[in-house]
Amino acid sequence: WFDVSAPWLTRVLERKPRRILKAVDGVSFSVPRGSTFAIVGESGCGKSTIARLAVGLHHPTRGEMNFAHGAGRDGRMRAQMIFQDPYACLNPRWRVKDIIAEPIHELGLRRGAAAVQARVTELLGLVGLARSDGEKYPHSFSGGQRQRISIARALATEPEFLVCDEPTSALDVSVQAQILNLMMDLQREFGLTYLLISHNLAVVRHASDQIAVMYLGRIVEQAPTEMLFRNPQHPYTRLLIDTIPDLEAPNRARQPLAGEVPSPIDPPSGCTFHPRCPYAQDICRQVSPPMAHDNDGRAIACHFPLTTARTSPLAGLAAV
Ligand code: SF4
Helix, strand or coil: CEEEEEEEEEEECCCCCCCEEEEEEEEEEEECCCCEEEEECCCCCCHHHHHHHHCCCCCCCEEEEEEEECCCCCCCCCEEEECCCCCCCCCCCCCHHHHHHHHHHHHCCCCCHHHHHHHHHHHHHHCCCCHHHHHCCHHHCCHHHHHHHHHHHHHCCCCCEEEEECCCCCCCHHHHHHHHHHHHHHHHHHCCEEEEEECCHHHHHHHCCEEEEEECCEEEEEEEHHHHHHCCCCHHHHHHHCCCCCCCCCCCCCCCCCCCCCCCCCCCCCCCCHHHCCCCCHHHHHCCCCCEECCCCCEECCCCCHHHCCCCCCCCCCCC
């Protein structure tokens, strides 16, 4: 298991020191080894902040993040990140073989040039590239091929935990499935554990085992993937799912997700989703709903989950 908890984290805006942005608030989740845990939500919900904190690219200016895990082979845990933009994360002046070899040298994972080259060739093969591709520069490759190079570089450190921040959103639709399937094949082969960050619900439904839905820095619903899609209980989850085109039921009644995410610098009182929630009542505007857990593995923060919402304007909509 990889346990991640961020009781509260804040990022102070430097130019306006009195205004504090609480980027992540009370987030806590566990990821079983060899599984994929997805975090979804609109832009500004805090999911990318968690991704970057998890691999040490960001450090909280206030608050703390706790990251517990079983010890790896050498007593350390190796976490790596696959970035959204494969065009920006590869050094254009380096040959692909040198990009992949760098972390191997840095961590001393192979000794001698021949052993490093053999490992680079092996990694290129794992992601579906040829040995000769190692001699080329990144500009020679398409977006999907560059993402394969990024994955090979991440695998070079022999990671246990991979944080994938929108790994397919910069790619053509036709290539997205290839990259997702490659990641899932590698997971099966090497027992990798993924934290998948995405705003694309179709992607996370295909690739994840558990999903956490975030809104304004907090998890509002968390459940096993199919449970969440078949029976969403938080109004925000339900409205997010309704934004996915459903080819099997194109005429099904859908409630639009109205409005925009409020500023995290001055969030709404009570439940921060209440200005956009069709089911908001007085208590929602005053009291932040606590997280409640059920016996089926679902956690939800809502005063009126949809199963109890007899008068909810969402209640008449069929389950997905
Ligand atoms: Fe809507 Fe109230 Fe639930 Fe918030 S607590 S999601 S406002 S019903």
